[in-house]
Amino acid sequence: MLHRTRAGRFIDRLNAAVLLVVAGSMVFPFFYIFAVSFSSLEDVIRNDLLLWPETWVTDAYRYILGSEPFIRSFFVTVLVTVLGTLVNLAFTATMAYGLSRPIYGRRILLFLVVFTLLFSAGLIPTYMVVKATGLLDSIWSLILPVAISPFNLIVMRQFFLRIPEELHEAAILDGANHLQIFWRIILPLSKPALAAFSLFYAVGHWNNYFSAILYVNDPAKWPLQVVLRQIVIVNEPKAALQGGQQMIHNPPPPETVQMAAILLTTLPILFIYPFLQKYFVKGVMLGSVKE
Structure with a gap:
């Protein structure tokens, strides 16, 4: 022992x-x-490996925060993240609740959801659909094509299946319809799952840049990640941050501008994570076990 x-x-x-x-x-x-x-x-x-600055300088942050393209892209990203997360939750929760009820054709619809989880149409067909629906060069092109995540939908459906059927029967006996049951009973009981999936969707929207490169040509509608890509990967901080404005004669070093841009882009979503972390295990695991 x-x-x-x-x-x-x-x-x-x-x-x-x-x-x-x-x-x-x-x-x-x-x-x-x-x-x-x-x-x-x-x-x-x-210093090849800088661990602590000998001279503290805030020129990079003043340069970035004084840039109109950066501030504009920040608000575009916030708008896409908030609006996209609300659309994701609304579509995912309503469809998951419908698939959790004994409706006609439920197995076929669930098969189609699983099929899209395993197989995707591809880049070119998706672009053609976005173009045919008139979503090009619009923030809706960053939201509607990814309105529902099949994996999140399946997990949330399992979560709804674990809610006791007696609650539905009692609500129906009291005269409630399906919309009232969903709004007044199901959603209040699903706060942990909604909080967990809201963070999943929000992080996805915040970090998404590839869709904006494909569907948005107007620099005024670029999200923050596209501007960050121009600064870090393309290595054009002046062109990305000044956006055709009058050039600054003595801008900060590109290295410090790149690091400051990465930090400013990461911190907002990083601050939200601790507030929703406690819902992760409770919200996701409740819908991941089938009895």
């Missing part, structure tokens, strides 16, 4: 050490980005 206890303590310490190494490897990039974004050009040139 004593031998097993010592072995167990050794395993616990080993797990803790491994987890600390993994956590440090994940936190270090954020710390490096933070340090470079507040550093001067001399610090960036002198």
Whole structure:
């Protein structure tokens, strides 16, 4: 018994050490980005691996926050994230509730949902559909084509199936219709699942840039991730942030601008995560087990 206890303590310490190494490897990039974004050009040139700025400089943040294209793209991203998440929840919850009820053709509809989970139409047919529906160069092209996630729909349907049938029967006896049951009974009981999936959808909209590259040609409607791509990957911070305005004679170093842009783009969605983290296991796992 004593031998097993010592072995167990050794395993616990080993797990803790491994987890600390993994956590440090994940936190270090954020710390490096933070340090470079507040550093001067001399610090960036002198240090290959900058861990702490010798001279604290906020020129990169003033340069970015004073950029009209960046601020405009930030509000576009917030609009797409909020509006898209609401559309996702509305479509996913209503269809999941319908598929959880004994309606005619439920098996066929569920088969079609699973089919789209395994097979997709492809890039060119999707683009043709978006173009034929007149969604090109519109923020709706970033929302409606991904209105429902098949995986989230299936999990939410399983969540609704776990709600006792007696609640539906009691509500029907009281004279409630399906819309009233869904709005007054099902949704209040589904707050953990809705909170978890809202974060899933919100993170997807916030990080999405490929759809905007395909469907949005107007730079005034570009989301934040497209501007970030121009700054970091294409390496054109001046063109992306000034957007045809008068050029600034002494802009901050491109390296600090890139790091500051990454940090400003990541922080908003990072701050939302802790408030909804507690709903993850409860919201998702309740619909993932079939009895």
